[in-house]
Amino acid sequence: MRTADVLRLAQPRWRLFAPGLIVGVLGTVSAVALLATSAYLITRAADQPPILYLSIAIVGVRAFALGRATFRYLDRLLSHSAAFRGLAELRVGIFRRLIPLAPDGLAQTRRGDLLSRLVGDVDELQNLPLRVVQPLVTAVVVAVASVIVVWIILPSAGIALAVALALAMLLGTLVNLRLSARADRDLAPQRADFADQTLDFVVGLDVLTAFDALDARLADLARTESRLTRSTLARAAGAGATAAAVSLLSGLATAAALWFGIPAFAAGVAAASAAGARATAGTGVLSIGISGPALAVIVLVPMAVFEIFGAVPLAAGAWRQVRASATRVASAVPDTLPPEIPAEPRVDTLIASVPASIHVPVPIPAPIPVPVPIPDPVPASAAAPTSAARHHEIGSAKFVGTAGPHPQTSPSGIDVGLGGVGVGVGRGGAAEFAEAEARTGARARDEPLLQRVEARRAPAIELRGLGASWPARATGQLRPGQPALRGLELSIPSGARLLVEGPSGSGKTTLAHVLVRFLEYSGSFTIGGVEARTLAPAQVRSMIGLCEQNPYIFDANLRQNLLFARETASDDDLLAVLDRVALLDWALERGGLDARLGERGSLVSGGQAQRIALARMLLADFPVVIFDEPTANVDPDRVERLLVDLLEAAGPERTVILISHTDVPAALVTQRLRLGTVGW
C-alpha cells in the first residue's frame, strides 16, 4: 500500500468535505469583515455624518459578528463529522488488506507496534482533513480575498500585505521544516518504541518482579522516555519559532500599512483640498490618495488576516505528522502477498451485496464438482446426544454424484448441504441453513442442534509431493526459503481419524496451515478430487476447520465467543455444546453464557480455552476438523476422556486430523503420520 493511497483513504470524499469547507471560509471572511467594518464605522463616524450614512455599516458589524460565531460552529461540526466518516473507511481499508495476510503473513509484525500503528497512526490520520486541508484552504482563500480588497484601496499596501503573507507562509513552513523535521521523523518511531517497551513492561511485570529486573527495566523506560521528550521539545521549539515569525510578520504588515497609508492619506487630503471639493460621503477613492476610513481599514485588516493565517504553519506541522503516520500505515500493509501465502479473491465488492447473514462470502461462478456425500440416515437420526450411545462407524462414506448449487434433503429431513459448506459453496451460508430449518419445521427445532448438524460427510483428501515454506517475514523458526514440509504423500479418506506426530519443528503446524490454506503449497492437495489451489481459500476453510494451538478468545462474553461459529444457534444449543466439551458446570458457575472471558482469554485457563475452541468447531460443523495439540493444557487423566469425547462429538462421518505429541489410544485413530525434522 502506498502512502498516497493511505492519504487518499484518510481524506473524506469531496461531497462530505465541501460543506465544512464552505462554511469555514464564510466564518473566517466574517471575522475579517467584522474588524474592517468596525474600523470603517468608527473612522467614518468621526466625521460626524448624518447617522443614516452609518446604518449600513452598523448592520454589517452586527451581521458579521453573528456570522463569525455561527459559521464557525457549523464548520466545526461538519468537518469533524466528515473526518470521522473518513476514519471508518480507513480502518476498514486497512483491515481488508490485513485479511489475506493473516496469520502467517503477519507473524513478524510486533504486537506493540501493531497497536501503535493501527490505533495511533490511524487516529493521527484523522487530522488530515481537520488540521491540514481545511485550515490551509480556508486561510489561503481569505488571504487572497483580503489582499485583493486592500489592493483595490491602495495597491502598495495590498502588495505589502501580500508580501507579508507570502513570507509568513514560506518562513513559517520553512522554519518549521528546519527545526522540527528531524524531531517529527524521530518522534513517531520513538513513540512506537516507548509503547513497545511499555507493553513489554506491563505484560512481563510478573516476570520482571520475579527476576528482580524491575529497576533496570524502569531505568530503560526512563531513558527511552527522555529521548522522546527531547524530540518533543525540539518540535515545540520549531512550532514556537513558527508562531513567533507569524507574529512578527503580522506586526510588520500593520507597520507597512501605516507606512504606505499615511502618505497616501495626506496626498488624498491635499488632492481633495486642491480640487476645492469636500469629499463626498463613502469610500472616496481618489486618484492619488485615500480617505480616512479607508486608511483605518487597510491598517486593521492585516491584523485580522494574520489571526487566521496563524493556522498555516500549524497545518504544515500537522501535515508532516500525518504523512509520517500514513507512511507507517502503508509499510505495515505490504502491496503484494508473499508467495508463501495463498491469494484470496477480491471480496469487498461482493460483501456489499451479500446479506450480512450469509457466512460464506466467496461465491464462485460455476458449481464445482465436489462429490456429494449423502449421509446414512440411520446413524445420523439414531445418534443420541450423549457420547455413550454414539456409533463408531468409520469410512462408510457413499459418494453419490456431484453437487449442484442446491442442497439436497435426505429422507429424514436433514439438510445435507447444510450451510452450503463443501457442496455448492456458491449459495451457501446461514441463509440456507435458516431456510432448511424453516423447511424441516418444528420437528427439527425440537431436536438439539448438535444432532441436526451431524449429517455431513467429509470429502477425501489426497496429498501428493506436498511441500510448503513460511514467508520470509515470519522467520522465527526457519531460515527464509527453507521448506518446512517436503515431499509429503498422504491419503485421508472420508471419516478417517489421522494422528500426526513428530518433534517440534517437524512441520505439524505447517501441515495444518497448508490444509486450511493459510500457507501456499507445492505439489498436489486435493479435496474430494478437486485441487485445493483452484478453490478460493475461504472455500477450503469452509470444509476444513482448524482448532489452533492457542485458540484466540475474544474480549467478549462466552456467548459471543461461541456464537460467531454458528450464528443461528440458540442459547440451549450453546449450552449443549458446552456440556459436550465438559465446560457446562464451569460456565454456569461464572454466570452462564454472559460470563466475560477477559482480554485474550485472560480469565480462562489454557485447558478451558481449548474446550471453548472445541465447542466452536462443533458449532461450525466442519466436515474435516484439524486439532492442533488440543490436549496441550489438559489434565492427563482427562486427556483420554477428552479425545474420546472429541472424536465422538465429531461423529463417524467427519474426518478428524489430530496433531499431538501425547499418546493417543490406538483405538481412537485409524491412521498415523509421523513427521521427521526437515532441513537442518
Add this chain to the structure above:
Amino acid sequence: MKPVDPRLLRYAGAARAFFGFGAVLGLAQTACIVAFAWLVSSSVVDALHGATPFGWRLVALVAVVLLRSVLVWMMEWNSARGATIAKSQLRQQVLRALPRLGPSWLSTRSSAAVTTTLTTGLDALDVYFARYLPQLILTALATPILVAVLFLFDFASGITVLLTLPLIPVFMILIGWATQTAQKEQWLKLGRLSSGFLDVVEGLSTLKVFGRADRQVTRIRSVTEEYRASTMKVLRLSFLSGFALELAASLSVALVAVSVGLRLVSGDLGLGVGLFVLLLAPEAFLPLRQVGAQFHAAADGVEATEEVFAMLAGAGAGVAVAEGARDADGTAGSPTGSRADGRLVVNDLTVMYADTAAVRRFSAEFAAGQLSVIVGPSGAGKSSIVAAMLGFVPFGGSIELVGSGDSSERKASMGLTARPLGRADVAWAGQVPGLMAATVGENVTLGSEHPSPALVTRALALAAADAPDPALAPSNRLGVNGAGLSGGQAQRVAVARAIYRALERGCRVLVLDEPSSALDRETEARLIAGLGQLVADGMVVVVVSHREAFRAAAAHVVRVGAPIAARTVTPAAAPGTPTGTRRIAVR
C-alpha cells in the same frame, strides 16, 4: 472538570516553576498588546489630524512587534517544556506504581489498555499543560489589566466588556454540565473501540478459520460509525460552548464599535480613544477565548488520566498487601551454602480472589534433591499456589524454607531454622513465557548484573533449548513479547531464564509452571534430564505439570484437588525419598 485539577498539580509538582515563568511572560505580553494598540491608533489619528511626522512611533511600533514575537516564542517553548516535564513525572510515577499494584492487579486489566493509558492516554494531557493552563494563567493576569485600561480610557466600553465577559464562563459552565456525562461515556467508548479493533486484528486467524473475517468489515464500520455518532452528539454540545464564546466576543466587539461610532457622531468621544478601544476590546477576550477553545480538549485529557489517578491511588492502597507478601525479600539465605537439606514447607495455604477461594488450606512439603511435581485438574489452583510462592497474591498460611543448609542441622526438626520464603529464594518460569523485545541471551540473563555467556549456554542446554536451532541462538533478537519464537521455543527460553537465575544467584527453589505443555516427548525428556541435574545439585525443584513424563520422573507427586482439598501421594516406585512417606493431612 474543575478549572484546575489539584491532583494534576500535585503529581506534576516539578512543572510549577515553568508555569510561574509563563505568568511573567504573559504580563510582558499584555504590556506589548496595550502598547501596540496605542501606537497604531495614535498613528492613524495623528495622520487623520494632519500630523505627518510619525517616524518615532513607527520605530517604537517595530520594536514592540519584535519584542512581542520573541515573547511568543518563549511562551511556546516554556509551556511545552512544562507540559513535557509534568507528563513525564506522572508517567514515571505510574510506571513505578505498577509493580506495587502487582501482577494479580494487572491480570484484571487489559494490558493494551494500560499501555495506551501510559502512552497516548497521557499525551492527551499535552493540551492541558501546554495550552490550557498557560492560557488560564494569562486570563487571570491579562484580562483584568486590559479591562482596567479600557475603563481608564472609555468607561462605556469598559462596562460593555465587563458585562459580556462573565457570560462566557457562565455559558461554559452550563454547557460543561450538560456534556460532562456524555464525555465520560465517550471516553469509555473510545477505549472499547481501540481495544476492540485490535481484538479483531489479533483474532484474525480464528475469524478466517470460521469464514468470519470479511464480516468484521461491517462490524468495524458499524462500531466506528457508532463512535462517530456518539462523539458528534457530544461535540454538538461541546462546540456550543465555543459558539457562546465566539458569539460573546464578537458581539461585544460589535457593541463597542457601534456605541463608539454613535458617540463619535455625537462628538462625545475622540477618534483616538475610539480606535484604541476597538483594538483593545477583542484582546480582552482573547485569553478567555483560548481557554474556552482548549477547555474541552483539556477536559478530555484529564478524563483520560482518571485511569492514571486510579492506578496511583490503587498503588497507594495496594502497598500493604504487596509489601506484606514481599517482606522476606531481603532475607534471602546465603546463596552458596550446601542446599541439599533445604525443604520448602507449605502450610495451610489459602489464596482468595475476591470471595472465591482458589486454594483452600493446602499443605505440602517439597524436599531438596528430588523432583516434585504438582498435579491436578484445571482450575484446582495450581497456578495460585505458584503465585503465592512468588508473593504475587496475598495468602493465608505459611510458605517457609526449612533447614538452612548447615549440615550439622541435618537432624534438625522442621521449624527450627524455618524462615519465610523470599522472592530472592525463587527462580520461576510461568505458563506464559513472558519474553521481551531483546536477544535470546538478554532474555535468559534478565535481571543479571553481570551476564555470563557460559552460564547462558549451560542454562539453555539444561532447558533443552540448545538444539541447532538458529531461533534459539543467544544472539537471536526477538520482538515484543518474544515474537519470533514458537510456543515450544519460547517456553524453553523461559525455563532457561529461570535456570540461569537459579544458577547465578543460587536460588534454593526452582518453580516451573507447565514447562513442557508445548514440547514434544523427546524435548520434554531432555528437559526432565536437565532438571535432574539441578535436583542432583540439591535444588528444590517444583514443577506444575499434567504431563505423564513429569509424573513418571517425579520422586514426589502432590495432587491438588478441587479448591477444597489437597493430598499428597507417594508413588510406589519411589523408595528412599526422605519426605515422600509423610502424608500431609488436610482438613
